[in-house]
Amino acid sequence: MDQSRMTLGRFLARHCPQDEKGRTLALLLRQVADSCRRISDAVGGGALRDLTGAADNVNVQGEEQKKLDVFANDALLEGCSWGGTVAGMASEEEDDVFTLPEDEPRGPYILLFDPLDGSSNIDVNVSVGTIFSVLPAPDAGRDPVNEDLLQSGDQQVAAGYVVYGPSTVLALTVGNGVHVFTLDRAQGEWFLTTADLKVPEQTAEFAINCSYWHQWPAPVRRYIEECLAGEDGPRGKRFNMRWVASMVADLHRIFTRGGVFLYPADSRRPNGRLRVLYEVNPIAMLMEQAGGAAFTGEERAMALQPKELHQRAGLLIGSREEVAVLERYYSEQ
Numbered sequence: 419m420d421q422s423r424m425t426l427g428r429f430l431a432r433h434c435p436q437d438e439k440g441r442t443l444a445l446l447l448r449q450v451a452d453s454c455r456r457i458s459d460a461v462g463g464g465a466l467r468d469l470t471g472a473a474d475n476v477n478v479q480g481e482e483q484k485k486l487d488v489f490a491n492d493a494l495l496e497g498c499s500w501g502g503t504v505a506g507m508a509s510e511e512e513d514d515v516f517t518l519p520e521d522e523p524r525g526p527y528i529l530l531f532d533p534l535d536g537s538s539n540i541d542v543n544v545s546v547g548t549i550f551s552v553l554p555a556p557d558a559g560r561d562p563v564n565e566d567l568l569q570s571g572d573q574q575v576a577a578g579y580v581v582y583g584p585s586t587v588l589a590l591t592v593g594n595g596v597h598v599f600t601l602d603r604a605q606g607e608w609f610l611t612t613a614d615l616k617v618p619e620q621t622a623e624f625a626i627n628c629s630y631w632h633q634w635p636a637p638v639r640r641y642i643e644e645c646l647a648g649e650d651g652p653r654g655k656r657f658n659m660r661w662v663a664s665m666v667a668d669l670h671r672i673f674t675r676g677g678v679f680l681y682p683a684d685s686r687r688p689n690g691r692l693r694v695l696y697e698v699n700p701i702a703m704l705m706e707q708a709g710g711a712a713f714t715g716e717e718r719a720m721a722l723q724p725k726e727l728h729q730r731a732g733l734l735i736g737s738r739e740e741v742a743v744l745e746r747y748y749s750e751q
């Protein structure tokens with residue numbers, strides 16, 4: 419391996435602000451990456467680690483928790499609750515904001531995460547991931563409560579995801595582009611492998627769960643029908659379709675070679691499926707930082723003002739020109 423590659427630690431020291439808060443942010447992102455290294459190891463162990471299957475519990479989303487959901491959630495809560503980096507944390511798997519142990523110092527940030535994205539793929543050995551978002555903690559002189567976390571995506575100071583696939587990759591932004599690191603599993607170190615990733619503006623590939631066709635809103639039906647019409651249709655070109663059903667894996671493909679990912683609000687799920695604070699906002703920040711766009715069906719995703727901790731939203735995200743087509747179809751409706 420090329421030993422001159424930049425490590426995550428060196429990257430963070432250079433790219434986070436050069437003040438006390440910036441150093442704290444660098445430590446927090448290091449803590450997240452270390453926790454994800456543990457999760458990567460657990461995912462890689464598969465059935466040997468006794469972490470496949472259900473955990474006999476239902477989370478606040480009403481979804482059956484998998485053992486790996488619980489492991490990943492605990493790894494992140496444990497790995498980031500020391501050192502004065504966060505004032506509190508919130509997770510897709512926790513009912514309310516997580517308060518730090520009394521004897522731990524409180525820090526200036528709030529960490530929010532989907533510890534294990536793509537849970538339905540764990541037991542079939544398909545890529546899964548972790549998604550995270552960093553918000554400023556309100557300077558309230560007390561532990562944060564749920565309402566303190568109801569900030570729009572535009573307030574995020576950092577966001578990222580990790581894909582546990584054939585290789586383990588971390589895509590990260592601290593507000594100056596998207597940078598991708600690959601985990602050297604033997605050394606336990608993250609190395610920068612793509613600096614300043616940009617999403618191609620045009621594309622001919624879409625990702626959507628087509629089994630919900632009957633409940634889609636009209637603009638999404640129109641968009642997909644026109645894609646499926648190929649060279650002879652109004653779009654004048656042939657489109658390809660991919661659907662992994664782990665949002666992080668679908669999005670990593672789109673970050674790498676372009677495309678759109680659609681999980682719209684529909685007649686069965688009028689509020690959408692994906693969680694605003696743990697899935698929509700961090701992925702939308704990364705997408706905009708990479709030159710793409712993210713739309714809820716009503717507004718720019720990062721402008722959405724959440725009203726509840728576990729709020730959901732529609733999401734139409736990816737290459738800028740395709741998202742612009744979708745925005746036009748919604749506005750013409």
Ligand SMILES: O=P(O)(O)OC[C@H]1O[C@](O)(COP(=O)(O)O)[C@@H](O)[C@@H]1O
Pocket residue numbers: 481510532534535536537538627663664665666
């Ligand atoms: O079952 P569907 O409709 O294909 O849903 C898949 C979507 O659900 C999710 O798995 C939701 O995430 P969780 O696994 O964290 O609940 C997304 O990653 C994915 O895009």
Ligand SMILES: [Mg+2]
Pocket residue numbers: 532534535536665697
């Ligand atoms: Mg998820």
Ligand SMILES: [Mg+2]
Pocket residue numbers: 487510532533534535536537
């Ligand atoms: Mg999850």
